[in-house]
Amino acid sequence: MNQPQSWEARAEEYSLYGFTDMPSVHQRGTVVVTHGEGPYIVDVHGRRYLDANSGLWNMVAGFDHKGLIEAAKAQYERFPGYHSFFGRMSDQTVMLSEKLIEVSPFNRGRVFYTNSGSEANDTMVKILWFMHAAEGKPQKRKILTRWNAYHGVTAVSASMTGKPYNSVFGLPLPGFLHLTCPHYWRFGAEGETEEQFVKRLAKELEDTIEREGADTIAGFFAEPVMGAGGVIPPAKGYFQAILPILQKHDIPMVSDEVICGFGRTGNTWGCQTYDYMPDAIISSKNLTAGFFPMGAVILSGALGDRVQAAVEAIEEFPHGFTASGHPVGCAIALKAIDVVMNEGLADNVKRLAPRFEAGLQRIAQNPNIGEYRGVGFMWALEAVKDKATKTPFDGSLSVSERIANTCTDLGLICRPLGQSVVLCPPFIMTEGQMDEMFEKLEKALDKVFAEVA
Numbered sequence: 531m532n533q534p535q536s537w538e539a540r541a542e543e544y545s546l547y548g549f550t551d552m553p554s555v556h557q558r559g560t561v562v563v564t565h566g567e568g569p570y571i572v573d574v575h576g577r578r579y580l581d582a583n584s585g586l587w588n589m590v591a592g593f594d595h596k597g598l599i600e601a602a603k604a605q606y607e608r609f610p611g612y613h614s615f616f617g618r619m620s621d622q623t624v625m626l627s628e629k630l631i632e633v634s635p636f637n638r639g640r641v642f643y644t645n646s647g648s649e650a651n652d653t654m655v656k657i658l659w660f661m662h663a664a665e666g667k668p669q670k671r672k673i674l675t676r677w678n679a680y681h682g683v684t685a686v687s688a689s690m691t692g693k694p695y696n697s698v699f700g701l702p703l704p705g706f707l708h709l710t711c712p713h714y715w716r717f718g719a720e721g722e723t724e725e726q727f728v729k730r731l732a733k734e735l736e737d738t739i740e741r742e743g744a745d746t747i748a749g750f751f752a753e754p755v756m757g758a759g760g761v762i763p764p765a766k767g768y769f770q771a772i773l774p775i776l777q778k779h780d781i782p783m784v785s786d787e788v789i790c791g792f793g794r795t796g797n798t799w800g801c802q803t804y805d806y807m808p809d810a811i812i813s814s815k816n817l818t819a820g821f822f823p824m825g826a827v828i829l830s831g832a833l834g835d836r837v838q839a840a841v842e843a844i845e846e847f848p849h850g851f852t853a854s855g856h857p858v859g860c861a862i863a864l865k866a867i868d869v870v871m872n873e874g875l876a877d878n879v880k881r882l883a884p885r886f887e888a889g890l891q892r893i894a895q896n897p898n899i900g901e902y903r904g905v906g907f908m909w910a911l912e913a914v915k916d917k918a919t920k921t922p923f924d925g926s927l928s929v930s931e932r933i934a935n936t937c938t939d940l941g942l943i944c945r946p947l948g949q950s951v952v953l954c955p956p957f958i959m960t961e962g963q964m965d966e967m968f969e970k971l972e973k974a975l976d977k978v979f980a981e982v983a
Contacts, residue, residue, distance in 0.1 A: 571943070581593075582943055630813070911975075
């Protein structure tokens with residue numbers, strides 16, 4: 531048997547790829563990366579790429595932050611691993627829970643740890659089912675989310691994810707209901723104002739609750755800005771319209787801040803950017819600046835009290851993971867929160883966000899860019915065949931994939947999502963690096979649009 535020799539061939543021979551365009555892999559090979567330098571990654575051939583995707587939204591402090599590395603080393607030397615079962619947990623876990631409530635919008639609350647955002651959303655659903663059953667409402671199990679939302683890849687969190695690709699798994703599971711995506715540019719009806727669009731979505735929510743029965747609905751989950759849906763901010767006034775409806779029917783509102791949390795939108799939490807108060811927050815990604823796999827369910831004081839009462843009734847919460855509240859992960863998270871909030875990273879997002887938007891506004895003058903959208907350090911450009919009618923390119927052209935591949939050839943990493951190209955760089959990005967990002971992106975757009983327009 532002849533063994534493949536190149537890194538690219540070895541990757542393709544032995545790997546099962548996730549969320550990867552296989553025609554691109556077969557044609558171009560895998561980018562095999564060895565290390566990172568600030569916001570750049572370096573491949574096995576020594577080529578450097580400015581990673582404007584922050585790894586996967588999460589490497590906000592870059593790829594070689596000395597303080598985070600030292601925090602990990604110190605904790606590995608002190609106490610390299612433990613669980614949070616049976617009434618035992620590390621001191622780092624206790625301190626992180628205190629810190630998360632301190633920096634949350636809640637004046638008190640409780641925290642439960644997982645290994646990812648997907649597991650955190652899955653856990654939150656189980657918490658709601660558990661709580662409602664303990665309160666004498668076992669039929670209160672349906673989950674409301676939105677089309678184009680992304681909440682994870684477990685069977686439950688994938689059922690929450692409003693993406694058609696999950697049909698290949700036979701998902702969603704029964705009881706997971708998807709409402710209209712709050713993207714006014716794409717889903718607003720002809721002649722409908724943004725205010726009318728929001729009223730329509732609020733009525734859809736009210737009608738859905740009436741049809742299904744409030745006593746059957748366990749909770750409503752929403753990202754402040756839809757991330758993997760293509761960086762879709764909510765229509766103006768959206769959360770202010772839906773929150774009173776949910777509160778009237780005693781339906782908990784969960785803010786999925788896996789992407790938005792810890793600075794990505796310009797505030798610590800996306801719910802602060804869009805001025806709403808959830809009942810619970812889901813955190814991951816920026817929680818550890820990507821230096822450790824971790825997720826967290828953060829319950830408000832009121833919701834935490836209800837869950838704790840359910841726990842006391844049966845004397846335990848029968849759920850958890852071996853690495854929940856891992857001491858090394860918690861030590862890294864404590865350092866990451868300090869780095870983002872106190873070492874100037876959050877300030878840099880606020881300082882450069884206007885420059886970011888101005889650059890995209892200029893690029894969006896291109897006749898094949900239908901919309902630019904975003905907030906803080908998360909933005910997207912949507913490619914269209916016809917700007918006036920918002921007509922997309924034929925899917926067979928794989929336009930966003932071609933743009934992303936061309937950017938890679940030029941030394942820039944960005945992400946294709948549907949017909950959009952997404953930019954969500956590390957918080958350490960400088961003005962010069964932002965200019966480099968725009969220069970390479972424009973070259974890629976000009977080349978691809980010349981080929982397909």
